[in-house]
Amino acid sequence: MSSDAREALLLLGCPEVPVQQALALYLLGRLRAAGYAVTCAGNPAVLQLLRVSDPDRHYIGPAVEIERCIGELAEGKRTPELCVAFAHSDAGLTFGATARYLLPEARFVLLVFGREAEALAEQATFPCEKVVDVAVHNPTKLKRRIDEVFAWAA
Template sequence: MTGTKVLLLMGCPEVPIQTSIVLYLSHKLANSGFDVTVAGTGAANKLLRVSDSESYYVKKLENLDKTLERVIEKKTDFDLCFAFMHNDAGMTYAATMSAISRAKMYSVIFGRNADTLAETIEFDCEKLVSKVVHNPSQLKNMLDKLVKERST
């Protein structure tokens, strides 16, 4: 997996589990040899940076719109993309990423309306759906299983 470029695309940070699960997945993938970049809104990035002030779990943190802009302009691209979403806007950003990038897409859908939101997805992706809001354990287990399957 060395050198495989992964993007963790964060949506609105209103649902608490997003920050912890992104920190966890970033570290887990980096430890498995993936080249991980995290991109989010200003608020999402600030939450992440305060939680990980020494950049121990997230080495590369970028602005969401700037990252998409660079993919659109073909200045960069990724092999895998985990798009985190709990609302329609998050789904819309993921649909855009799916259209502009060659990355294999994983949609991580959480929050109280996770099931309904998952049904609105029309682009090609693997969905990880969990209605969790505060407790990241279920989503963590789903991601652990996925990473284990892909690593073997």
């Protein structure tokens, strides 16, 4: 990836819902191909899941612990032009709202999934592009919506 690549941030939630892992790897591949330098932020478990899934680092680039990442956003040390936040819980939504506030100029896509996705999405009142589905195990519908949002649909 060239040093002048556009920066993107994937803000990952707790890894307990399986679709997150698949969609994170999918977005890493797609965004890299689109010319983004992508950083993943998450708790240690979610970052280890990604590292183990990609031993030859075809997809994963820099990864940072999520609280450190929020600190870097607050201090202006990290200013991605695109942020994709994953939320399947109140905590995920809270991290997403924080990142949105700290990145007012960025394009901000919020992926809301899991059994409570619809109720959770209603609580996301901050400006963002929402992709919502009650998916837990099957990422197909979310992937299709992501393709539409980023104009990747064939």
